[in-house]
Amino acid sequence: MSGGIPMVESRDEAAPRARFWARWRTWWHPVWVIVRRELRDQRRDWRILTPLVGLTLFFPVLMLFTANRMVAFVQRFGAELIAERLFPFLLLIVGFFPLSISLVIALESFAGERERGTIEPLLVAPITDGQFYVGKLLAVLVLPLLASYLGVAALLLSLYVRTGWYPDVALLIVVVALVTAKAVVMISGAMVVSTQATSVRSANLLASLIIIPIALLLQNEATLLLWRRMDVLWYYVAALLVVAVLLTRTGLAHFNREGLLGRDLDALNLGWAWRTFWGAFWGQAPSLRAWYREQIGPNLRALRVPLLLMAGLLVVAVVIGAHLTNTYLNQIPDDVLLANMPDRDEMVTNLAGLRGPLTFFGGGRWSARAILAHNLRAIALVSLLGVLSYGVAGVLVLLLPFALLGAGQALITRVGLMSVPAYWLAFVLPHGIFEIPAVLLLGAALLRLGAAWASPARGQSLGAFWLRALAQWAQVLVGVVLPLFVLAAIAEAWLTPRVAVWVLLHQLP
Amino acid sequence: MxxxxxxxxxxxxxxxxxxxxxxxxxxxxxxxxxxxxxxxxxxxxxxxxxxxxxxxxxxxxxxxxxxxxxxxxxxxxxxxxxxxxxxxxxxxxxxxxxxxxxxxxxxxxxxxxxxxxxxxxxxxxxxxxxxxxxxxxxxxxxxxxxxxxxxxxxxxxxxxxxxxxxxxxxxxxxxxxxxxxxxxxxxxxxxxxxxxxxxxxxxxxxxxxxxxxxxxxxxxxRYLGPPEFRVTFARGWDGHPPSIPGLRITRWDGRSLSYRTANPARDNPAVLRTLMDMGLDIVALEEVPRSLEEVYLKVMAQAAQAEAAQATAPADVDAVTEEV
Structure with a gap:
C-alpha cells in the first residue's frame, strides 16, 4: 500500500512535466523542419556559399597581413601597445563580414519566397505564424554566425602564430558577444523588412535602414575597443540585445499571412491612406467641440498608463540631474563655486533683460514666438526620434530638460540662492503649468505609438493599423500638446522672468 | 464538409x-x-x-x-x-x-x-x-x-x-x-x-x-431554357412541319426537326409517333448538346447588364458606397 502512494504521486508530478515537454517538442518540430530545409537550401546555393567562404577565409588573411604591417610600423616607434589595442578591432571586423551575408539571406527570406510564389504552400501548412517566423530566423542566423565565429577563430590562431598575441578571456567574450548581438539585431531587423517588403528589390532598398546604423555602431565599438572600455561595450551588448528583442517582437507582431498574400503593398494608395488617417483623426465629429468630446477625451483617458510611466520618468530625470550635479559640485570648493556664480542682483539684472515684450510676434531671442519656434523644433526632433525608436529616443530627449532642471535646482540650493520650492516657483511653474503636461502627454503618446509598432495589427492591414496609431498620436499633438506649448511659450516669455525677478527681489525662502 | x-x-x-x-x-x-x-x-x-x-x-x-x-x-x-x-x-x-x-x-x-x-x-x-x-x-x-x-x-x-x-x-x-x-x-x-x-x-x-x-x-x-431535341429523317420532306400541341419547334429544314420541351418523357414519344404517322423514316433522336460555356457566357452577360443598370441608379450607388 505504502509503496503505491508515492508511485501515484510521482506519476502526477511527472504528468505536467511530460505534458510540458510534449508541448515543447510539438511546438519546435515544425521550426526544426523549416530550419533544416533552409540550411539545406543555403548549402546548395553557390551564390550564398561562395561569398560566405570567401569572406570567412579571405578576411582573416587580409587582417593578418594588416596586423603584421601594423606591428612592423609601430615597432619602429616603440609603440607596440597601440598595435595590440588594434587587434581586437580586427577581430570585430573579421567577425562582422560574414554577417553581411546573413543580411542578404534574411532580406530575401520572406520577400524572395513571396516573389517566387513558394511561400503559399508553407502558409497553408498547419504551422503557426510564430513557428514559421522563428524557423526562418534561426535558419538565417546559423550559417553566417558559424562563419563569423570561424573567421574570428582563424584570425586568433594566425595572430598567435605570427605575433604571439592572444586576447584575455574578457576581451574575447566581449568581442564574441558583440558579433553575436550584432548578428541578431541585423537579422531581426532584416526579417522585419523582409516580412513587409513586397519584393526582394524593395527589401534591398530598405536594407540601408539596417546597414547605416550598424556601420556607425561598428566605428563606435572600434573606438571603445581602442580605449579598452569593456564596461561600456557590455552596455552596447545589452542595448543591442534589447533592440533585437524589440525587433523580433515587431517582426512577430506584424508577420501575418494576410500581409504576405494580400493585396500588393507596393501600390501606394494615397487617397485611401488619407481617408484612413482622417477617419481615425477626426472621426465623425460634426464640430471642433464634438471632436474634443468624442475623440480627444477618450484618447487622453486611454493614455493613463503611459502618462503615469512618463510622470515617473520625469521625476527620475530630475532626481538624476540633481544627484549628478551634487556629486560634481561636491568636488568643487565653496569659495571657487561662489566666485563663479552670479549673485542675486546680477541674476535679477539678467532676468530683467529676458523679459519679453507683451506681443507674441515681436521681440528677439526670448520672445514668445522664438520660444515657441524652439519648442516646435524640439517636438519635431522628439517625434522623429520617437517614431524611429519605439518612442524611446524621443522620450530620452524630452527627459533631458528635466535633468537640467534637477541640475539647476542642485546648483541654486547649493549656493544658497533660494530654496527648492522657491526655485520651482520662480523658474518652472509659471510656464511649467502648461509645458509639463504638454511634455507628459507628448511623451506618453510617443510611448504608446512605439508600443503600437510592436503590437499585432489584429483584424486590419498593417498600413491601416499604423495610420490609425499615427492618427491617435496626432490627435494628442494637435488637440492638446501644441495649444499647451503655445500657452507655455507666452507664459515663458511674459510671466516667468517677471515671477523669477519678483521671487529674487522679495528674497523668498 | x-x-x-x-x-x-x-x-x-x-x-x-x-x-x-x-x-x-x-x-x-x-x-x-x-x-x-x-x-x-x-x-x-x-x-x-x-x-x-x-x-x-x-x-x-x-x-x-x-x-x-x-x-x-x-x-x-x-x-x-x-x-x-x-x-x-x-x-x-x-x-x-x-x-x-x-x-x-x-x-x-x-x-x-x-x-x-x-x-x-x-x-x-x-x-x-x-x-x-x-x-x-x-x-x-x-x-x-x-x-x-x-x-x-x-x-x-x-x-x-x-x-x-x-x-x-x-x-x-x-x-x-x-x-x-x-x-x-x-x-x-x-x-x-x-x-x-x-x-x-x-x-x-x-x-x-x-x-x-x-x-x-x-x-x-435556368439560363438556356428547356433542353432542345433534334430528329433526323432518312429522306427530305417538302411539306409543312408537323403541328404538335404544346411543342415549341425551333428549327425545320425538311431533313430534320428541332424542338424544345421541358417534359421529354411526355413529348418525345408523341413527336416520334406523329412523324412516323406522316410517313417519315427516322434516323435519330438526340438531345442537342449545350455546354457549360454557353451558360457561363450568358450568366456573365446578364450580370454585366445588371451592373450597368445598377451603376446608373442613384439609390443603389448610395447603398454600395455605404456598405464599403
Missing part, C-alpha cells in the same frame, strides 16, 4: 469577396468559375484559413476557419494558384519536407510519397532536382503535396492548367477517385469542359459575388 455563409473579404477599401455562400458535402466536387480577379483565389485562401474573413463564417472539415486555423489547415489539401516549388530540392525531398510539416510518421511518409509519385508518373524522377522538371511535372508534384496527408477537403486552384492532355486526364481521374472517397473538393478553373466533366455543382463568381450556383443541368435549364 465545406460550408460558407456570407463570406466576405475586404483589402483596405477593396471588396475582393462579397457575401459568398457555399455548401459542399462529402463526395461532392464544386467548380468555382469566374474571370481573373473575380475572387476565386481569395475564397480558397479564406477556406484554407490563410486569409481571415472580414465578414461571414466558414467551416471546413467541421472546423471554423476563424477560430481553428491550424485544425483547418491540417485537414485541407491546397493546390495553390502558382505552382512554385523549391527548385534546389529533389522531388522526394520536397514531399518529405511537407510530410514532416504535416507530421506524418516515417512509414506513412514512405508509403504515401511512393504512392502519389507512382500515380502521377514521377517515381522515376524522385531524385531529380525540382528545378529540372517540366511545368506539368511540377504541377503534378504540387498536387502530390496537396494529397500527401490525405485530407478530407481539397481546394484545387487550376489543377490541370499546365498539363498535357494525358496528364490532365490522370489528374481528372484522381479527382474522381478522391470524390468517391467521400472527400469534399472545390476546384477553381477556367476550363469549362473540365468543370462540366468533374463537377457535381457549379458556382459562378464575378466581382467577388456568387451570381449563379447549381448542378450543371440546373444551370442549363
Amino acid at each position: 465545406i460550408k460558407a455563409q456570407g463570406l466576405a473579404k475586404v483589402f483596405d477599401d477593396f471588396w475582393a469577396v462579397h457575401d459568398v455562400t457555399l455548401d459542399i458535402p462529402p463526395g461532392t466536387v464544386l467548380a468555382l468559375l469566374g474571370p481573373n480577379g473575380a475572387g476565386k483565389t481569395t475564397t480558397v485562401r479564406m477556406l484554407a484559413s490563410v486569409l481571415r474573413p472580414t465578414r461571414g463564417h466558414a467551416w471546413v472539415a467541421g472546423y471554423d476557419v476563424r477560430t481553428q486555423p491550424l485544425a483547418v489547415r491540417a485537414h485541407v489539401g491546397v493546390l495553390t494558384e502558382h505552382h512554385a516549388l523549391y527548385r534546389r530540392m529533389s522531388v522526394y525531398e520536397y514531399l518529405d519536407f511537407f510530410a514532416d510539416l504535416y507530421r506524418l510518421t516515417p512509414k506513412q511518409k514512405q508509403v504515401r510519397i511512393e504512392r502519389w509519385l507512382t500515380f502521377f508518373g514521377l517515381w522515376d524522377f524522385r531524385n531529380h532536382r525540382v528545378g529540372g522538371l517540366s511545368k506539368g511535372m511540377r504541377q503534378k508534384l504540387a498536387l502530390s503535396r496537396a494529397l500527401l496527408h490525405e485530407p478530407p477537403v481539397l481546394l484545387l486552384d487550376e489543377p490541370t492548367s499546365a498539363m498535357d492532355p494525358e496528364s490532365a486526364r490522370r489528374v481528372r481521374e484522381a479527382i474522381a477517385r478522391l470524390r468517391s472517397d467521400e472527400r469534399a473538393i472545390l476546384i477553381c478553373t477556367h476550363n469549362l469542359t473540365e468543370a462540366e466533366t468533374l463537377a457535381d455543382r457549379v458556382a459562378i463568381i464575378r466581382r467577388g459575388r456568387i451570381i449563379a450556383q447549381g448542378t450543371p443541368s440546373e444551370l442549363k435549364a
Whole structure:
C-alpha cells in the first residue's frame, strides 16, 4: 500500500512535466523542419556559399597581413601597445563580414519566397505564424554566425602564430558577444523588412535602414575597443540585445499571412491612406467641440498608463540631474563655486533683460514666438526620434530638460540662492503649468505609438493599423500638446522672468 | 464538409469577396468559375484559413476557419494558384519536407510519397532536382503535396492548367477517385469542359459575388431554357412541319426537326409517333448538346447588364458606397 502512494504521486508530478515537454517538442518540430530545409537550401546555393567562404577565409588573411604591417610600423616607434589595442578591432571586423551575408539571406527570406510564389504552400501548412517566423530566423542566423565565429577563430590562431598575441578571456567574450548581438539585431531587423517588403528589390532598398546604423555602431565599438572600455561595450551588448528583442517582437507582431498574400503593398494608395488617417483623426465629429468630446477625451483617458510611466520618468530625470550635479559640485570648493556664480542682483539684472515684450510676434531671442519656434523644433526632433525608436529616443530627449532642471535646482540650493520650492516657483511653474503636461502627454503618446509598432495589427492591414496609431498620436499633438506649448511659450516669455525677478527681489525662502 | 455563409473579404477599401455562400458535402466536387480577379483565389485562401474573413463564417472539415486555423489547415489539401516549388530540392525531398510539416510518421511518409509519385508518373524522377522538371511535372508534384496527408477537403486552384492532355486526364481521374472517397473538393478553373466533366455543382463568381450556383443541368435549364431535341429523317420532306400541341419547334429544314420541351418523357414519344404517322423514316433522336460555356457566357452577360443598370441608379450607388 505504502509503496503505491508515492508511485501515484510521482506519476502526477511527472504528468505536467511530460505534458510540458510534449508541448515543447510539438511546438519546435515544425521550426526544426523549416530550419533544416533552409540550411539545406543555403548549402546548395553557390551564390550564398561562395561569398560566405570567401569572406570567412579571405578576411582573416587580409587582417593578418594588416596586423603584421601594423606591428612592423609601430615597432619602429616603440609603440607596440597601440598595435595590440588594434587587434581586437580586427577581430570585430573579421567577425562582422560574414554577417553581411546573413543580411542578404534574411532580406530575401520572406520577400524572395513571396516573389517566387513558394511561400503559399508553407502558409497553408498547419504551422503557426510564430513557428514559421522563428524557423526562418534561426535558419538565417546559423550559417553566417558559424562563419563569423570561424573567421574570428582563424584570425586568433594566425595572430598567435605570427605575433604571439592572444586576447584575455574578457576581451574575447566581449568581442564574441558583440558579433553575436550584432548578428541578431541585423537579422531581426532584416526579417522585419523582409516580412513587409513586397519584393526582394524593395527589401534591398530598405536594407540601408539596417546597414547605416550598424556601420556607425561598428566605428563606435572600434573606438571603445581602442580605449579598452569593456564596461561600456557590455552596455552596447545589452542595448543591442534589447533592440533585437524589440525587433523580433515587431517582426512577430506584424508577420501575418494576410500581409504576405494580400493585396500588393507596393501600390501606394494615397487617397485611401488619407481617408484612413482622417477617419481615425477626426472621426465623425460634426464640430471642433464634438471632436474634443468624442475623440480627444477618450484618447487622453486611454493614455493613463503611459502618462503615469512618463510622470515617473520625469521625476527620475530630475532626481538624476540633481544627484549628478551634487556629486560634481561636491568636488568643487565653496569659495571657487561662489566666485563663479552670479549673485542675486546680477541674476535679477539678467532676468530683467529676458523679459519679453507683451506681443507674441515681436521681440528677439526670448520672445514668445522664438520660444515657441524652439519648442516646435524640439517636438519635431522628439517625434522623429520617437517614431524611429519605439518612442524611446524621443522620450530620452524630452527627459533631458528635466535633468537640467534637477541640475539647476542642485546648483541654486547649493549656493544658497533660494530654496527648492522657491526655485520651482520662480523658474518652472509659471510656464511649467502648461509645458509639463504638454511634455507628459507628448511623451506618453510617443510611448504608446512605439508600443503600437510592436503590437499585432489584429483584424486590419498593417498600413491601416499604423495610420490609425499615427492618427491617435496626432490627435494628442494637435488637440492638446501644441495649444499647451503655445500657452507655455507666452507664459515663458511674459510671466516667468517677471515671477523669477519678483521671487529674487522679495528674497523668498 | 465545406460550408460558407456570407463570406466576405475586404483589402483596405477593396471588396475582393462579397457575401459568398457555399455548401459542399462529402463526395461532392464544386467548380468555382469566374474571370481573373473575380475572387476565386481569395475564397480558397479564406477556406484554407490563410486569409481571415472580414465578414461571414466558414467551416471546413467541421472546423471554423476563424477560430481553428491550424485544425483547418491540417485537414485541407491546397493546390495553390502558382505552382512554385523549391527548385534546389529533389522531388522526394520536397514531399518529405511537407510530410514532416504535416507530421506524418516515417512509414506513412514512405508509403504515401511512393504512392502519389507512382500515380502521377514521377517515381522515376524522385531524385531529380525540382528545378529540372517540366511545368506539368511540377504541377503534378504540387498536387502530390496537396494529397500527401490525405485530407478530407481539397481546394484545387487550376489543377490541370499546365498539363498535357494525358496528364490532365490522370489528374481528372484522381479527382474522381478522391470524390468517391467521400472527400469534399472545390476546384477553381477556367476550363469549362473540365468543370462540366468533374463537377457535381457549379458556382459562378464575378466581382467577388456568387451570381449563379447549381448542378450543371440546373444551370442549363435556368439560363438556356428547356433542353432542345433534334430528329433526323432518312429522306427530305417538302411539306409543312408537323403541328404538335404544346411543342415549341425551333428549327425545320425538311431533313430534320428541332424542338424544345421541358417534359421529354411526355413529348418525345408523341413527336416520334406523329412523324412516323406522316410517313417519315427516322434516323435519330438526340438531345442537342449545350455546354457549360454557353451558360457561363450568358450568366456573365446578364450580370454585366445588371451592373450597368445598377451603376446608373442613384439609390443603389448610395447603398454600395455605404456598405464599403
